[in-house]
Amino acid sequence: MQAVVIGAGIVGLTTGLALRRAGVEVTIYEHAPEIRAAGASLGLWANALAVFDELGIGDRIRAIGKPSAMYFHDPAGKRLDPPEFGVEDHQFVLVPRSELNDLLADAVGRENIRLGTGFAGYDEHPDHVTVRLTDGSSAAADVLIGADGTYSAVRAQLVPGSAAQEHAGHHAWRAVIPPSGIELSENRLLLGTHGTRGGYLLNYDGAVYWLVNQFNSPPLTGSRKQQALDRAAFLDKGILTDLIAATPDELILHNQIMLVPPLPRWVSERVVLAGDSAHAMSPHITAGATLGIEDAALLGRLLVPGGDVPEALAAYEASQLPRYADVARLSAAVEHAPTPEEFARTYAAFTHWMITQ
Numbered sequence: 047m048q049a050v051v052i053g054a055g056i057v058g059l060t061t062g063l064a065l066r067r068a069g070v071e072v073t074i075y076e077h078a079p080e081i082r083a084a085g086a087s088l089g090l091w092a093n094a095l096a097v098f099d100e101l102g103i104g105d106r107i108r109a110i111g112k113p114s115a116m117y118f119h120d121p122a123g124k125r126l127d128p129p130e131f132g133v134e135d136h137q138f139v140l141v142p143r144s145e146l147n148d149l150l151a152d153a154v155g156r157e158n159i160r161l162g163t164g165f166a167g168y169d170e171h172p173d174h175v176t177v178r179l180t181d182g183s184s185a186a187a188d189v190l191i192g193a194d195g196t197y198s199a200v201r202a203q204l205v206p207g208s209a210a211q212e213h214a215g216h217h218a219w220r221a222v223i224p225p226s227g228i229e230l231s232e233n234r235l236l237l238g239t240h241g242t243r244g245g246y247l248l249n250y251d252g253a254v255y256w257l258v259n260q261f262n263s264p265p266l267t268g269s270r271k272q273q274a275l276d277r278a279a280f281l282d283k284g285i286l287t288d289l290i291a292a293t294p295d296e297l298i299l300h301n302q303i304m305l306v307p308p309l310p311r312w313v314s315e316r317v318v319l320a321g322d323s324a325h326a327m328s329p330h331i332t333a334g335a336t337l338g339i340e341d342a343a344l345l346g347r348l349l350v351p352g353g354d355v356p357e358a359l360a361a362y363e364a365s366q367l368p369r370y371a372d373v374a375r376l377s378a379a380v381e382h383a384p385t386p387e388e389f390a391r392t393y394a395a396f397t398h399w400m401i402t403q
C-alpha cells in the first residue's frame with residue numbers, strides 16, 4: 047500500500063511514522079522549505095505519550111519533555127483542585143515544538159519527506175488517487191491523507207465551503223525565552239478577569255514558556271509585547287509580567303484563534319483528513335495536537351498493506367466524528383464556564399475523558 051501525506055507538521059509526521067511501522071510506503075509532501083513548527087512549546091497528554099510509546103519513540107520524546115501539571119489558580123492566587131479528579135488528570139509533558147518535529151522527521155526518515163513541494167489538488171479513481179503537486183509533478187497512491195493544518199487545501203477540495211473561521215475575539219500570545227535570571231520556583235497557570243488565562247512553564251532545558259490568552263478581546267492596539275502585557279495585568283502583576291517584559295518583541299507569537307467548523311465528513315473513498323485540517327479547535331483545552339496524534343495512530347492501525355482502503359477510512363470516520371462531537375461539547379463547557387472554579391472543573395473533566403476514553 048502506498049500513502050501520500052500532505053503536511054509535515056506534528057500530525058503528518060506522526061501519521062507517516064505510524065503508517066511506515068504498519069508496513070505502508072509513505073511520502074510526505076511539505077510546502078515549506080524546512081521542517082518547522084509554528085509555535086513555542088506544546089503540552090502532550092498521556093494519550094499522546096501512549097501513541098509515541100506504541101510507535102517506539104516515547105523515551106526520545108520524554109527526553110525533550112518536562113513533566114508538568116495543569117493546575118489553575120484563581121485571581122486571588124488560590125490553587126484550584128477539583129476533588130473529583132486525580133493527579134493523573136492534570137499531568138502532561140511539555141516539549142519544545144521545533145525539537146519535537148525534528149525528532150519525528152528523523153523517525154519517519156527524511157528521505158520520505160519532500161520539502162518545498164505543496165499540494166495542488168487530487169483526482170480520485172476507484173482504485174487509486176492521483177495527487178497533483180505545486181512543482182507540476184503528480185504522485186499516484188492508494189490513499190491521500192490531508193494533514194495540512196487549519197487552512198487545509200485537501201479539506202477545501204474534500205469538503206467545499208469548510209474554510210477556517212475566526213473564533214471571534216479570541217487571541218493568544220506566547221514565547222519561549224532562554225533562562226532570563228527571573229527566579230521561577232514552580233510552574234503557574236492562572237485564570238484572570240476579563241476572559242484571560244495564562245501562565246508560565248519550565249521547559250526541560252531551563253527555558254521558560256509563557257502564554258497569555260483572552261476570550262472576547264477588545265480590538266488590539268500597540269506592539270505584541272504591549273498587547274500581552276495589557277492582558278497579563280488581569281492575571282498577575284508579578285513573574286508573568288516580568289517574563290513578558292523581558293521578551294524581545296520579535297520572539298512573541300500572536301495568534302487570532304481560528305476554528306474549523308464541524309465537518310459533515312472527514313473522508314471519501316481514498317482521501318482522509320487528520321489533525322487540525324479536520325478539527326482545528328480553540329486551544330483553551332490545550333489538546334489539539336494530542337488529539338491529532340490519536341488520529342495518526344488510528345490511521346496506522348486501520349490502513350494496513352493489502353487492506354481495503356475505503357473500508358478503513360469509513361471505520362476511521364465512524365470512530366472520529368462522534369469522538370469530536372464529544373470534544374466540542376466538553377470544550378464548550380470549559381469555554382463558557384462562569385467562574386474560575388467551574389473552568390478548572392470542566393477542564394479536568396475534559397482531560398479525564400480524553401485520557402480514559
Ligand SMILES: Cc1cc2nc3c(=O)[nH]c(=O)nc-3n(C[C@H](O)[C@H](O)[C@H](O)COP(=O)(O)OP(=O)(O)OC[C@H]3O[C@@H](n4cnc5c(N)ncnc54)[C@H](O)[C@@H]3O)c2cc1C
Nearest residue numbers: 053055056057077089164165194195321322333334335336
Ligand atoms: C496558542 C495555541 C496553543 C496550543 N497548545 C497546545 C498544547 O499545549 N497541546 C496540544 O496538544 N495542542 C495545542 N495546540 C494545538 C496544536 O498547536 C495543533 O492542534 C497542532 O499543531 C496541529 O498539528 P497539525 O500537524 O495538524 O497541523 P500543523 O502543525 O498546522 O501542520 C500542518 C503542516 O502542513 C503544511 N501545509 C499546509 N498546507 C500545505 C500544502 N498545501 N501543501 C503542503 N504542505 C502544506 C504546513 O506548512 C505545516 O507544516 C495549541 C494551539 C494554539 C493556537
